[in-house]
Amino acid sequence: MGARTPSTDVDTFLATLAPPQEAAVRRLRAVILATDPRIGEGIKWNAPSFHVEGRHFATMQLRRADRMLLVLHLGAGKRTMPAGAIVDPGGQLSWLGADRATWSFSGMQEVEAHGAALQALLRQWMAHA
DSSP states (O other): OOOOOOOHHHHHHHTTSOTTHHHHHHHHHHHHHHTOTTEEEEEETTEEEEEETTEEEEEEEEEETTEEEEEEEOOSSSOOOOTTOOOOTTOOOEEEETTEEEEEEOSHHHHHHHHHHHHHHHHHHHTTO
């Protein structure tokens, strides 16, 4: 499979962010995209959002300059995550309901420190999204 072409919409959006938030968001984006070559991206809810085969499963929330959230969700519709489907050994997720959870990052260092764990968790999540 060829290299993924970055989304122009996402690049344009990221250029509007102030450093160091821009660098941290770009790194989080890179970690997410490196998880699986099928992942696509776009802007949804005024932030980068990620999908597989048209089904959105993760959206960044960038309302605070000192923290970014990655909101994991099951897209539109009434679906729930099966009990025990997600193994989160580091306890990084904050569950907001049976269909969504968040992972909070304070900056680039946290993204770097938890990149591999995030990718493992995203692979689990995508299997149900």
